[in-house]
Amino acid sequence: MNPSTPGGPIELTILMPCLNEAETLAVCIEKAQGFLARSGIAGEVLISDNGSTDGSQQIATDLGARVSEAPRRGYGAALINGIENARGRYIIMGDADDSYDFVNLDGFVERLRGGADLVMGNRFKGGIAPGAMPPLHKYLGNPVLSGIGQLFFRPNIGDFHCGLRGFNKDRIRDLDLQTTGMEFASEMVVKSSLARYRIEEVPTTLKKDGRSRPPHLRSWHDGWRHLRFLLLFAPRWLFVYPGLVAFFLGALAVGILSFGGVTIAGVGFDVTTMVYASALCVIGYQSLLFFWLTKLFATQEGFLPASPRYRAIVAKWSAERGLLIGLALFLLGVVIGIVQVARWGSLDFGPQDATQVIRIAIPSALGIMLGFQTIMMSFFSGVLTTPRRQVRPDAVIES
Known part of the structure; x- marks a missing residue:
């Protein structure tokens, strides 16, 4: 919680799903806490842990972040658990691999306060650092899937799969999101579009993540899962x-x-x-x-x-x-x-x-x-x- 408002109502929860992110979790939490302190926003950092075995939970607790254990495995399951346990009116979610910019979240908060239901980051407008996104994702996967998503659902966003996004907690909970895997990111945008929610986007940056191990993503497998999901919802x-x-x-x-x-x-x-x-x-x-x-x-x-x-x-x-x-x-x-x-x-x-x-x-x-x-x-x-x-x-x- 922001130390400037102890015990007061929480406006913003910065939510990070976590599965063995000990290498980068601390720096992500510190950046998120630094943003809350600089902006004066009453907020909290919430780690939705998905069964880490590398001590990630203790790292988060030692830094003053709140940890919630997700009962089911999966990216979507971790985020659903985090949304259910968040105390803030607004939530900004992002991966705990130090690839997203938790220092500059002002644009997200401004749009949320202005009445947006869902605020998407746009990495293509904000800047993608060399090596941060595989060429297959940058030039084929993301543009194609974003184009298909725009054609099917008209959310009017340019980066359909950006993992850094903010939303009104109650409005997103009303969507009753179900998917427990990587499709969760698409389900949130699709259902928000179908429900005629107000969706906006802000530029954000993406840098190479700080982990020494390979990411959890599997390019062709996860790309097909997202495409299949888009087709099933259209x-x-x-x-x-x-x-x-x-x-x-x-x-x-x-x-x-x-x-x-x-x-x-x-x-x-x-x-x-x-x-x-x-x-x-x-x-x-x-x-x-x-x-x-x-x-x-x-x-x-x-x-x-x-x-x-x-x-x-x-x-x-x-x-x-x-x-x-x-x-x-x-x-x-x-x-x-x-x-x-x-x-x-x-x-x-x-x-x-x-x-x-x-x-x-x-x-x-x-x-x-x-x-x-x-x-x-x-x-x-x-x-x-x-x-x-x-x-x-x-x-x-x-x-």
Whole structure:
């Protein structure tokens, strides 16, 4: 705590997750305490320890920092524990490897006091020291992931994964952040964006960390985890847009070719194209169904917020309506098939023109498949939307 305000209310918690950071933890704590003393801010330095075995806890305690033991392992788990135990109204978090600038946090505090919910550091604007960030991260990983994050969620920040960031504790706790690994950093930005929080950024510097051991990060593995997380929280980009393109292109091609072959620029398209077009249509439709089920599950479990328009659609939708739509598609396919069999019967079940048979069979099979998928989706969506009581945390389920 800032010695100038002993026992008073704490405005700022400087939070550092820690896992065996004995080499650099002391200098980080001293810099953070120096900032609090210089600025006159009533604050504390909180170390959320993730199971250190190198004496990091004692180092922090000896320097007057508060230590909270995180019960679960993981970067996100340590930060969730720290946020739950922080005493300040605002929190500024940063790694304890001496790569972030804990001396100059004035910009973060100023923006937080001004009403920002989340203040991100921008290392690309503040300056990255030589050797502080691997070239793969600097020129590929961070720019690409930040660009994807900006495209999907529009947070209007240039450094999506900066680890030095400040936030209003109560506002971030309202997001009910869940991830316990490296995805936590992305989850905070994504959910803040989806909740329409006020997000701002300030320049900050990054220098080479002071540890002799390699960092905990694994470039390709962690990069993929972040990308996967961004895609899962952007179901429109993952499911809807590709699904719509595939479904309508496939359906359009099947519809046109049902009346006969087409030649474009000297290239003929006929029943073989219909087969692949129907597969494209089914893939697109399946993607759209996955979107609906993913959205239902994510909103039910609190992973994604539900917009007023989405709530209105869900209120009008019912599993029974889906079943009726699916049954209609299924029966349409069956009727087309029956008509084809009747035509075959009129020929005494003799030989038929293979091209014409396939031209009719494909729409029939397509209707049956789309109808069956819709029926199954409707049953599953009914399971997801069935009202249920909350399971008590101490409940024991026997297998």
